[in-house]
Amino acid sequence: MALPVTISDFSFQYWKDAPFALKDITLSVRPGTICALLGPTNAGKSTLLQALAGILGEHHRQAIASGTVKIGEDTFSPIPRNVLFPTVGLTLQDPYYQISGIRERVWKEVGLTLEAYSLTESEIESRVKTLLERLGLHHLSERKPSTLSGGELQRVALANILIAQPQVLLLDEPCHSLDGTSQRRLASILCSLQGSTTVIVADYQLDFALRVAEQFVVVDTGRIAFNGDRSQFLTNLHTFRSLLPVDVLEQALTNNAVVALSQRLIKNMAKK
Amino acid sequence: MKIRDQVRAELSGPAIPFVAFGIALNLTVGQIAIALKIPLYLDSIGTILVAVLLGPYAGIIAGSFANIMAAAFGNPTMMFFIPVVMVIGAFTGFLANKGWFKRWYLCVLGGMFQGVLAAIVSAPISAYLFGGTMMAGTDALVYFFRSTGHNILTSVLYQGLTSDPVDKTVSYLLVFFLLKNLPFRLLSKFRGAANVVS
Amino acid sequence: MQIPIPDKLSFVLFAWICAFLLPWQFNLPFIISLAVLASSWRPFRPITPSARKAFFRFLGYSTSFGVVLVIVNGLLLREGSIVFKAAIFDFYCGGFEYGLTVSVRLVLLSLSILVFFTSMRFQDFAEYLQSAGLPQSLVSIILLTLFFLEQLPNRITQVFTAQEARGAPVRAGMFARGRSFFLVLSPLVLSSIVESVERGIALELRGYYQRRQVKSTVHEEMANHVWLYVFLTLSLFVVIFSIVHWLSR
Numbered sequence: 001m002a003l004p005v006t007i008s009d010f011s012f013q014y015w016k017d018a019p020f021a022l023k024d025i026t027l028s029v030r031p032g033t034i035c036a037l038l039g040p041t042n043a044g045k046s047t048l049l050q051a052l053a054g055i056l057g058e059h060h061r062q063a064i065a066s067g068t069v070k071i072g073e074d075t076f077s078p079i080p081r082n083v084l085f086p087t088v089g090l091t092l093q094d095p096y097y098q099i100s101g102i103r104e105r106v107w108k109e110v111g112l113t114l115e116a117y118s119l120t121e122s123e124i125e126s127r128v129k130t131l132l133e134r135l136g137l138h139h140l141s142e143r144k145p146s147t148l149s150g151g152e153l154q155r156v157a158l159a160n161i162l163i164a165q166p167q168v169l170l171l172d173e174p175c176h177s178l179d180g181t182s183q184r185r186l187a188s189i190l191c192s193l194q195g196s197t198t199v200i201v202a203d204y205q206l207d208f209a210l211r212v213a214e215q216f217v218v219v220d221t222g223r224i225a226f227n228g229d230r231s232q233f234l235t236n237l238h239t240f241r242s243l244l245p246v247d248v249l250e251q252a253l254t255n256n257a258v259v260a261l262s263q264r265l266i267k268n269m270a271k272k
Numbered sequence: 273m274k275i276r277d278q279v280r281a282e283l284s285g286p287a288i289p290f291v292a293f294g295i296a297l298n299l300t301v302g303q304i305a306i307a308l309k310i311p312l313y314l315d316s317i318g319t320i321l322v323a324v325l326l327g328p329y330a331g332i333i334a335g336s337f338a339n340i341m342a343a344a345f346g347n348p349t350m351m352f353f354i355p356v357v358m359v360i361g362a363f364t365g366f367l368a369n370k371g372w373f374k375r376w377y378l379c380v381l382g383g384m385f386q387g388v389l390a391a392i393v394s395a396p397i398s399a400y401l402f403g404g405t406m407m408a409g410t411d412a413l414v415y416f417f418r419s420t421g422h423n424i425l426t427s428v429l430y431q432g433l434t435s436d437p438v439d440k441t442v443s444y445l446l447v448f449f450l451l452k453n454l455p456f457r458l459l460s461k462f463r464g465a466a467n468v469v470s
Numbered sequence: 471m472q473i474p475i476p477d478k479l480s481f482v483l484f485a486w487i488c489a490f491l492l493p494w495q496f497n498l499p500f501i502i503s504l505a506v507l508a509s510s511w512r513p514f515r516p517i518t519p520s521a522r523k524a525f526f527r528f529l530g531y532s533t534s535f536g537v538v539l540v541i542v543n544g545l546l547l548r549e550g551s552i553v554f555k556a557a558i559f560d561f562y563c564g565g566f567e568y569g570l571t572v573s574v575r576l577v578l579l580s581l582s583i584l585v586f587f588t589s590m591r592f593q594d595f596a597e598y599l600q601s602a603g604l605p606q607s608l609v610s611i612i613l614l615t616l617f618f619l620e621q622l623p624n625r626i627t628q629v630f631t632a633q634e635a636r637g638a639p640v641r642a643g644m645f646a647r648g649r650s651f652f653l654v655l656s657p658l659v660l661s662s663i664v665e666s667v668e669r670g671i672a673l674e675l676r677g678y679y680q681r682r683q684v685k686s687t688v689h690e691e692m693a694n695h696v697w698l699y700v701f702l703t704l705s706l707f708v709v710i711f712s713i714v715h716w717l718s719r
Contacts, residue, residue, distance in 0.1 A: 289665065289670055292617070293665070295611070295615045296618035296622050300619070305651070308651055308654075341592070349576070351580075351583055401576050401579070402576060403542075405535065405538055405539050407534065407535055415542060450656055458664065458667065
């Protein structure tokens with residue numbers, strides 16, 4: 001069951017006297033919503049995701065944080081001090097590091113996550129194979145993880161987290177090194193999670209965000225510059241030219257619009 | 273702190289992948305030395321790195337596992353020197369915790385002590401199991417000492433005392449300079465970061 | 471036919487007991503038999519081409535080692551009668567005997583280890599250790615090392631080539647090459663530290679450190695290990711025989 005995420009007046013510095021990585025962040029994500037966290041490099045997107053996952057609290061004991069984070073019924077003041085897996089799952093930017101290197105087959109690699117639970121090997125195998133089929137990875141189940149391509153690795157890394165059925169799923173730049181086809185495949189996987197998992201995706205790729213998200217948050221130098229739904233985001237898109245690759249999106253939209261128009265014309269001609 | 277708790281503390285976070293890297297480095301550093309035609313073993317460099325950044329027990333584990341894997345991959349005689357690498361890991365971790373990796377001259381001194389210790393521990397193994405013959409150039413030195421009337425153990429010890437301190441001092445200095453150049457932001461992820469930074 | 475790992479371990483124990491307690495006159499034929507067995511009998515045969523290469527390389531090393539040790543000790547250890555004269559050099563019987571004893575012992579100890587490891591995949595050995603109760607963290611270290619061992623040689627080559635292209639003196643004098651050693655090692659260590667941190671975080675994010683220790687299942691299967699009991703019995707026999715022999719002297 002998806003959990004809501006509420007962040008109130010959250011600020012974070014990696015150490016005393018460091019510049020604020022995040023400042024006065026207030027954000028609410030309803031359960032089962034897919035929220036896109038957009039912004040340029042060093043805006044603080046990864047820091048926010050890591051704070052929610054509990055990694056920052058675990059590894060940066062000297063950090064200074066204020067505010068509150070509420071995930072479901074659990075309130076953390078200011079941030080979780082331990083990793084919250086499996087309640088909250090986080091995938092990192094580089095999928096290569098998310099392959100443990102400990103297991104020789106993809107299905108065993110994904111099953112490694114479940115080895116922490118009291119499940120038999122056949123139960124693990126069955127759950128893993130079901131998930132791999134759902135993610136379109138079943139043909140890779142006997143492959144060695146180190147032989148996979150970037151897109152395949154990204155999906156296996158996602159499978160490593162999804163197998164534990166997290167209630168909140170955080171993805172840090174999942175489109176990094178993915179081609180268009182892989183991005184569309186990933187988008188369809190995330191869309192299938194809508195309603196059952198709260199998803200927060202941090203990325204700079206606008207077209208991917210527009211494909212999957214219902215809520216849009218723009219972060220700039222650690223502060224929230226925008227928080228709204230799709231129509232509000234599109235209406236205000238022009239204001240983010242300096243922060244987001246809007247011109248790239250516009251070109252893509254234009255190209256898509258041309259393609260869509262051509263297809264409609266061809267269809268109309270065929271009808272006649 | 274109990275030993276078990278200490279080991280658990282040393283093997284948390286990035287420790288597991290880093291110990292694995294240290295072991296792999298021990299097993300492959302020879303590749304660099306051969307490519308550069310340098311007559312140095314430096315096959316404990318991974319153990320020393322691990323011991324400095326993680327602690328003595330992690331160093332012991334890295335050294336022992338490296339020797340076991342070396343034995344498994346075609347060099348079975350490495351198995352018998354596990355006590356030596358355990359001493360290297362433990363002593364290096366001990367020195368690191370005392371701050372001996374913060375100054376280069378302390379590293380030199382520490383390397384010399386380490387070399388002497390390694391020579392003392394390896395001498396009975398080389399003498400009893402190998403008869404003082406390692407099929408290396410250093411055997412000539414052992415035979416020389418034997419021909420002057422010394423027994424095998426003493427000859428091997430003297431040979432070890434001429435080469436091990438140099439090898440370990442070079443290894444210690446190498447690790448010192450390697451870690452000195454790393455950003456603290458990275459080193460701070462390891463529990464032994466304070467061993468390196470003044 | 472496959473011999474389980476515990477049985478192979480008991481064989482290694484038997485070989486070690488023989489190496490330390492029995493004379494070279496027994497151990498030398500044991501070594502020859504073991505070498506023949508390992509070359510021909512499937513449970514003990516090296517399973518990969520590289521393992522086979524390592525095995526035969528070791529046999530060559532053992533032979534050279536034995537010859538050198540016998541000759542050197544025959545020359546330097548002046549015990550017993552003179553067996554052989556070559557120019558100004560006298561070779562003594564006691565020295566030969568000592569050289570044979572040491573070399574045969576070392577070769578038997580080492581060969582048994584080598585046969586043990588080359589007759590199985592190291593991954594299978596690590597999994598056996600896990601089922602025997604070795605902590606998960608230590609098993610993971612072993613498996614991750616195997617993963618890094620696949621990648622590190624290529625990475626070293628890449629760094630070496632990159633540094634050479636940047637002008638590192640890889641083919642200059644000894645001191646310059648020593649400096650290049652540092653220039654190759656430094657980026658390698660830096661990238662590996664970064665990778666260790668990232669991998670450690672990734673493992674943590676999957677709940678890896680929340681795992682429960684696997685209960686040892688090894689003892690439940692012991693009843694089926696015939697060879698285990700055979701080698702243990704033989705080992706006990708050798709120990710008893712050695713004690714009796716020593717007491718009767």
